[in-house]
Amino acid sequence: MVVGVSAAGGVLGASCALIPGFHANTLALVLLALLGPLASGLSYAASLLGCHLSGTLLFAAFLVAAATAHSFVDFVPSAFLGAPAEDTVLCLLPAHRLLKSGKGMEGIRYAAFGSLCGGLLGILLSVPLQLLLRPPSPLIDLLDASVPFLLVGVAALLVLTERGHEEPRAHIDVRDGQVLPAGELCICHPIPVDGGEAKLSGKVTRRGARSFHLATPFGDWKVVSGPLPRPKGFVTVQGVWVVRKGSARSKLMALAVLALSGLLGFVVMNSYPPLAGTFQGWGQSLLFPLLSGLFAFPALLSAASSAPIPPQAAAGDQRPPFLPALTGTFAGFLSGWMPGVTSTIGTVIGSCFVPRPKDEEQGTKEYILMLSAVGTSSVVFSLLALCIEGSGRSGAMLALKSAVGQEGMGSLSSFPGAWSSSLLVAVLVASAIGYHATLWAGGLFSKKAAGRDMGRLNLIVILVLTALILAFNGLPGLLVVGVATLVGLLPPSLGVRRVHLTGCLLLPLLLFYIGIESAAIGLLW
Numbered sequence: 001m002v003v004g005v006s007a008a009g010g011v012l013g014a015s016c017a018l019i020p021g022f023h024a025n026t027l028a029l030v031l032l033a034l035l036g037p038l039a040s041g042l043s044y045a046a047s048l049l050g051c052h053l054s055g056t057l058l059f060a061a062f063l064v065a066a067a068t069a070h071s072f073v074d075f076v077p078s079a080f081l082g083a084p085a086e087d088t089v090l091c092l093l094p095a096h097r098l099l100k101s102g103k104g105m106e107g108i109r110y111a112a113f114g115s116l117c118g119g120l121l122g123i124l125l126s127v128p129l130q131l132l133l134r135p136p137s138p139l140i141d142l143l144d145a146s147v148p149f150l151l152v153g154v155a156a157l158l159v160l161t162e163r164g165h166e167e168p169r170a171h172i173d174v175r176d177g178q179v180l181p182a183g184e185l186c187i188c189h190p191i192p193v194d195g196g197e198a199k200l201s202g203k204v205t206r207r208g209a210r211s212f213h214l215a216t217p218f219g220d221w222k223v224v225s226g227p228l229p230r231p232k233g234f235v236t237v238q239g240v241w242v243v244r245k246g247s248a249r250s251k252l253m254a255l256a257v258l259a260l261s262g263l264l265g266f267v268v269m270n271s272y273p274p275l276a277g278t279f280q281g282w283g284q285s286l287l288f289p290l291l292s293g294l295f296a297f298p299a300l301l302s303a304a305s306s307a308p309i310p311p312q313a314a315a316g317d318q319r320p321p322f323l324p325a326l327t328g329t330f331a332g333f334l335s336g337w338m339p340g341v342t343s344t345i346g347t348v349i350g351s352c353f354v355p356r357p358k359d360e361e362q363g364t365k366e367y368i369l370m371l372s373a374v375g376t377s378s379v380v381f382s383l384l385a386l387c388i389e390g391s392g393r394s395g396a397m398l399a400l401k402s403a404v405g406q407e408g409m410g411s412l413s414s415f416p417g418a419w420s421s422s423l424l425v426a427v428l429v430a431s432a433i434g435y436h437a438t439l440w441a442g443g444l445f446s447k448k449a450a451g452r453d454m455g456r457l458n459l460i461v462i463l464v465l466t467a468l469i470l471a472f473n474g475l476p477g478l479l480v481v482g483v484a485t486l487v488g489l490l491p492p493s494l495g496v497r498r499v500h501l502t503g504c505l506l507l508p509l510l511l512f513y514i515g516i517e518s519a520a521i522g523l524l525w
Helices: 002-017 024-033 035-048 055-073 073-081 088-089 093-099 105-135 138-145 147-160 247-270 286-304 323-337 343-351 362-388 394-414 416-451 456-488 490-494 498-513 517-524
Strands: 169-181 197-205 211-216 219-224 234-244
Touching: 002 024, 002 055, 002 416, 024 055, 024 286, 024 394, 035 055, 035 211, 055 073, 055 105, 055 362, 055 394, 055 416, 073 105, 073 416, 093 105, 093 362, 105 138, 105 323, 105 416, 138 147, 147 247, 147 343, 147 498, 169 197, 169 211, 197 219, 219 234, 234 416, 247 286, 247 456, 247 490, 247 498, 286 456, 286 498, 323 343, 323 362, 343 362, 343 498, 362 394, 362 416, 456 490, 456 498, 490 498
Parallel strands: 169 219
Antiparallel strands: 169 234, 197 211, 197 234, 211 219
16 A cells, blocks of 8 residues: 555656646645645545555655655756756756757756665665664764754855856956057957967056056956056057956855845744735745745746757766765765755765766766755655654655654654655655656657747746745745845856855754854844
8 A cells, every 4th residue: 555655646746846846845735735635535545455554654655755756857847947048058057058968868867867876775774874873872962963063064165166157357467578559559369368478459448556457459458567657548568368267256256145045044934024914825934935936936037038949869878877876875864864954055065075077068967966866865864864853854854744743753753663664665666656757757858848948838837836825925925935036046147056045044054053043033123
């Protein structure tokens, strides 16, 4: 009976994952709202088959299977739907880079393999981890004590590893060169190469103490002159090109996005937004509109006028490497066990321990593989944290905790037990369904999506998400998603990664763990 229910949950999770922006937490909320009729129906079906399992346990297996399968298939819409226009190609996710080169199916294959490895390795590791982390083991206290240090380290790692997407900037250094009168003109098109010879003619503008700008037919260029006399009028400069990427600016922008999203998350979690006294829908957590606005809406809006998707080549037969999947599973443990460490942050941590291939395309595929392994294994390890500590590390696990109640949590905490074993079986069944569903959906999208304009579909998804937010959170939810969307649009415009938006979870948790949350809340009132 558990296998059949898990298969049904896996099919539902895989189907819902094909809807862009439809997060697993959203699915968990919908299922939790239907807890009564679903649990009663599953219990009745079990009795007809002579099975004595409770409806609550079967609902839990259904929910876990749906979340697991969703973690497989959600890669497909992110790869094939909502690809941005060519002018924003440098800000694309790795999957979109493969899509633009006609190799989206390769990304699908690597994603399916990574999720499968993450799910299977998570199941295998869950048994020894149950023994190592279950009280009175000192490891669990050590892990809990390390959370604030890990959160600070993750925030620092996100900022310090930001390289930015802006183009390198070039200027001319003439401190060891010369500035000549306008009589000797250079009309050659400048080719900035770091350390290369530079010779350019133009009109001096914006003079400073040690530099000036040169307006030329080929653009405006900064010239570092040092203590040389400041020239005037038309001149020709001779020196060397200095080409640098603004990494300091990128890190500063990353820190600003991290802090701004963290402030928004803290305000949303710890205060009453305007319009809270009016229509509030079902009164659900405002995390749904917050995360939708930060991550889903900006991606969908940026793809509203996307170019047609090019034809996709068939996936190759080269076996994906195993090391990124193993590293991703380790990072999945951090994201599944440690509060505030999302799958994306776990991938950033894991990427620091994997050698980067010289082939950029291969590196992109391995990154996708590791990210997928993190996403699926974190489902298993968040389930493990729920069984051992009774803590829900994700929306799906919080929904599961609410569904099973105090009695169910007592059954989950026993190891080995029927409940924990049944839920691991649900993960195994859903992993098999999710793997094949990912490959099937990827192949279908490859054939159907090529040459099509997906902007209209993205608009429909935006309307559906808006309707869900209105139902779950009412007018306060619409306000939160509007403000969060404005913040979510900042990273691409500033040339930094969207991962810094996870500060909406990092900062509130960090304030809680270092013990100044109450003081910070006092500043809001």
